[in-house]
Amino acid sequence: MYSLLKSYIKSQTEINEEDLQFICSCFKPKLTSRNEIVVDFNDICDSYYFINKGCIRLFTINTEGVESSRYFAFEGMLCTALPSFIDQKPACEYLQTIEKSELLVISRADFYSLVEKLPQFGEIYKRILELGFITAQKRIYGFQGFDALEKVRWIIKHQPHFLLRVSNKMAASYLGISPSTLSRIKSKL
Amino acid sequence: MYSLLKSYIKSQTEINEEDLQFICSCFKPKLTSRNEIVVDFNDICDSYYFINKGCIRLFTINTEGVESSRYFAFEGMLCTALPSFIDQKPACEYLQTIEKSELLVISRADFYSLVEKLPQFGEIYKRILELGFITAQKRIYGFQGFDALEKVRWIIKHQPHFLLRVSNKMAASYLGISPSTLSRIKSKL
DNA sequence: GGTGAGCATTGCTCTAAGGCAACGTTTTTA
DNA sequence: TAAAAACGTTGCCTTAGAGCAATGCTCACC
Numbered sequence: 001m002y003s004l005l006k007s008y009i010k011s012q013t014e015i016n017e018e019d020l021q022f023i024c025s026c027f028k029p030k031l032t033s034r035n036e037i038v039v040d041f042n043d044i045c046d047s048y049y050f051i052n053k054g055c056i057r058l059f060t061i062n063t064e065g066v067e068s069s070r071y072f073a074f075e076g077m078l079c080t081a082l083p084s085f086i087d088q089k090p091a092c093e094y095l096q097t098i099e100k101s102e103l104l105v106i107s108r109a110d111f112y113s114l115v116e117k118l119p120q121f122g123e124i125y126k127r128i129l130e131l132g133f134i135t136a137q138k139r140i141y142g143f144q145g146f147d148a149l150e151k152v153r154w155i156i157k158h159q160p161h162f163l164l165r166v167s168n169k170m171a172a173s174y175l176g177i178s179p180s181t182l183s184r185i186k187s188k189l
Numbered sequence: 190m191y192s193l194l195k196s197y198i199k200s201q202t203e204i205n206e207e208d209l210q211f212i213c214s215c216f217k218p219k220l221t222s223r224n225e226i227v228v229d230f231n232d233i234c235d236s237y238y239f240i241n242k243g244c245i246r247l248f249t250i251n252t253e254g255v256e257s258s259r260y261f262a263f264e265g266m267l268c269t270a271l272p273s274f275i276d277q278k279p280a281c282e283y284l285q286t287i288e289k290s291e292l293l294v295i296s297r298a299d300f301y302s303l304v305e306k307l308p309q310f311g312e313i314y315k316r317i318l319e320l321g322f323i324t325a326q327k328r329i330y331g332f333q334g335f336d337a338l339e340k341v342r343w344i345i346k347h348q349p350h351f352l353l354r355v356s357n358k359m360a361a362s363y364l365g366i367s368p369s370t371l372s373r374i375k376s377k378l
Numbered sequence: 379g380g381t382g383a384g385c386a387t388t389g390c391t392c393t394a395a396g397g398c399a400a401c402g403t404t405t406t407t408a
Numbered sequence: 409t410a411a412a413a414a415c416g417t418t419g420c421c422t423t424a425g426a427g428c429a430a431t432g433c434t435c436a437c438c
Contacts, residue, residue, distance in 0.1 A: 034436085060330055068333040070326060083323045093330070129318035134272045136325030137259060141249055141282070144257040144365050148425070168386060176333050178426055183387055223405095337395065357416060367396050372417055 001029060004076050005050050005104055012127055013120040023114060023121060027104035032097040039095035045084040046108040051075050054101020057170060060093040069174040072098075072166060078128060098170065148177045152185050190218060193265050194239050194293055201316055202309040212303060212310060216293035221286040228284035234273035235297040240266055243290020246359060249282040258363040261287075261355060267317060287359065337366045341374050 002024045009020060027050060032038060038056070039045045049056060056079045059069040070093070073079035084091035085108060097103070106114075114121040142154045155162050155175060163171055163186070172182040191213045198209060216239060221227060227245070228234045238245065245268045248258040259282070262268035273280035274297060286292070295303075303310040331343050344351050344364060352360055352375070361371040 062334065066334050068330060070329045070333070082319075083326060086319050086323070126315060126318065129315065129322055130271075130275050132322045133318055133325065134275070136322065136329065137272060139329065140259045140325065141257055144259070145251065145255050145362075169384095173334075179386075180388075180427085181425055184425090187387080358414095368416075369397085369418080370395055373395090376417080 001052065001102075002027070002104070004052050008050070008076055008078075009124065012124045015120050019118055019120065023118070026110040026114060027106045030103045030105045032101045032103060034098065034100050036097050037094055038097060038103075039081050039084075039091050039093075041092060041094055042090045043084070044088050045081040045091050045095070046088070047105045048078060048080045048085065048108070048111050049095070050078050050104040050106075052102040052104055054097050054099045054103070055165060056101070056103075057096045057098045057166075058093055059096070059170075059173065067170075067173045068176075069170055072162065072170075072174065074161075074165070082132070098166070143176060148175070148181050149185055151175045151177065152182065190241065190291075191216070191293070193241050197239070197265055197267075198313065201313045204309050208307055208309065212307070215299040215303060216295045219292045219294045221290045221292060223287065223289050225286050226283055227286060227292075228270050228273070228280050228282075230281060230283055231279045232273070233277050234270040234280050234284070235277070236294045237267060237269045237274065237297070237300050238284070239293040239295075240264055240268065241291040241293055243286050243288045243292070244354060245290070245292075246285045246287045246355075247282055248285065248359075248362065256359075256362045257365075258359055261351065261359075261363065263350075263354070271321070287355070332365060337364075337370050338374055340364045340366065341371065 005024060005027060006020055009015060009023060015023075029052075030049075032054070038049070041060070051073055053075060055075075056073045057069055058071040058073075058079070058081060059067050061067050071079070079095070081091040081093055081095050083089070084093075111125075115125050116122070138158075142158070143151055146154065152163075152175065155171075166174070168182055168186075169179045172179040175182065194213060194216060195209055198204060198212060204212075218241075219238075221243070227238070230249070240262055242264060244264075245262045246258055247260040247262075247268070247270060248256050250256050260268070268284070270280040270282055270284050272278070273282075300314075304314050305311070327347075331347070332340055335343065341352075341364065344360075355363070357371055357375075358368045361368040364371065
C-alpha cells in the first residue's frame with residue numbers, strides 16, 4: 001500500500017528508513033468510488049492526498065453552471081485544493097476522484113508538522129510548490145492564443161495518456177473547448 | 190532606495206534589523222529603460238528582481254510570432270523567470286521592463302544562500318511560491334470559458350490599475366484576445 | 379441483467395471575435 | 409525636431425467554434 005508513496009519520497013530527497021517510516025505513518029488509506037466528491041465547493045480543505053491508484057480532478061462550476069477543470073492528478077502524485085489548504089478558506093472548487101481510487105491522506109496539521117520537523121519533507125513541499133507553479137505557467141503559455149486543434153495537439157504531446165484516461169467532457173472542460181469540438185477534432189486524428 | 194524592499198520583507202515575516210540589513214545588502218540596484226529586455230529568450234535566468242519602481246512583464250513569442258503575456262509585476266513585487274531560475278534551463282520567455290524602472294537584483298546564489306541561512310527568508314520564498322501558485326490558478330479559472338467582455342471585467346475587478354498601466358496590445362496578449370477586440374470592448378465601457 | 383440517465387458523436391445554424399486595412403496619434407530615433 | 413516606426417481605433421468581412429438537437433452507446437443502479 002505504501003510502496004508507491006515511499007518511492008515517490010525517495011525520488012524527491014535523500015532520506016533514511018526511519019524518517020521514511022515516520023512520514024508514511026502519517027498517511028491514512030482512504031478508498032473512494034468513481035465520481036466521488038472528496039472536497040466539496042464550500043469545504044475548507046484540510047488534507048493532502050497522495051494517489052496510490054486512480055485519478056483526481058480539480059474543477060469548479062461557474063455561475064452559468066458550466067464546469068471548468070484546472071488539474072488532473074494520477075497515480076504517484078500528490079494533490080489537494082491548495083488555495084484552501086493554505087489559507088483555510090472555502091475551496092470554491094471540487095476535488096473529485098473520477099475513478100475508483102486508493103488515496104493516502106495526510107491531515108494539514110501532520111503535513112505542516114512534518115514540514116517543520118523534517119527538513120527533507122520541507123524540501124519536498126518546496127519542490128511541490130515549485131513544480132506546481134511551473135506546471136501552471138506552462139499551461140497558461142500552452143493554451144494562450146492557441147486554437148482548438150493546437151490545444152489538443154499540446155495535451156497529446158505533454159500528457160499522452162490524458163485523453164485516454166479522462167472522459168471527453170472533462171477533457172474538453174480542461175482544454176477550454178466544447179465537448180462537440182473536441183469530439184470532432186479527435187475524429188480527424 | 191531600499192525602503193520599499195524593507196517594508197515588503199517586514200510585511201512577510203518577523204525579522205530583526207540586522208538580518209533585514211543583511212538581506213538588503215544582497216540586492217544591487219539596476220536601472221532599466223522602457224521596453225528593455227532584462228532576460229532574453231535563450232538566457233538562463235540567474236537573478237531575482239524586486240521592483241522598486243516601474244513594471245515588469247513576462248511574455249513569450251510563439252512560432253507564428255504572436256506574443257503571449259503571462260504575468261505583470263509592479264512596484265513592491267518580486268519577479269523572475271522562475272522555471273529558468275529554478276532549473277537553470279533557457280528561459281524560453283522574456284522578462285522585460287515595460288517602463289523606465291528601478292530594480293533591486295539578487296543573484297541566484299545569494300538568494301538560495303539566504304533561503305538556507307535565514308529561516309525567515311525561507312518562509313518568504315515559500316510564501317512567494319504559494320502565492321504564485323494561487324495566482325496562476327485563479328487566472329486559469331478566471332479566464333477559462335469566459336468571453337472577451339467577461340475577461341475584461343475580470344481584470345478590472347481583480348487588478349483595477351492593470352488597464353491603465355499596460356498598453357492595449359500587451360493587455361490583450363495577457364487576456365488572450367486581439368487588440369482590436371479589447372479596443373472595441375473598452376469603448377463600450 | 380434490465381432500465382434509465384448521462385455521455386459521445388455528428389449535422390445544422392448562428393455569432394463572437396479575429397484578420398485586414400485605413401487613418402490618426404503617439405513614441406522612438408537619428 | 410523631423411522622419412519613421414509602432415500603436416490605437418474603427419469599419420468590413422470571414423470563420424472557428426459554440427449551441428442545439430437527434431441518434432446511438434455506455435455505464436450506474438436497483
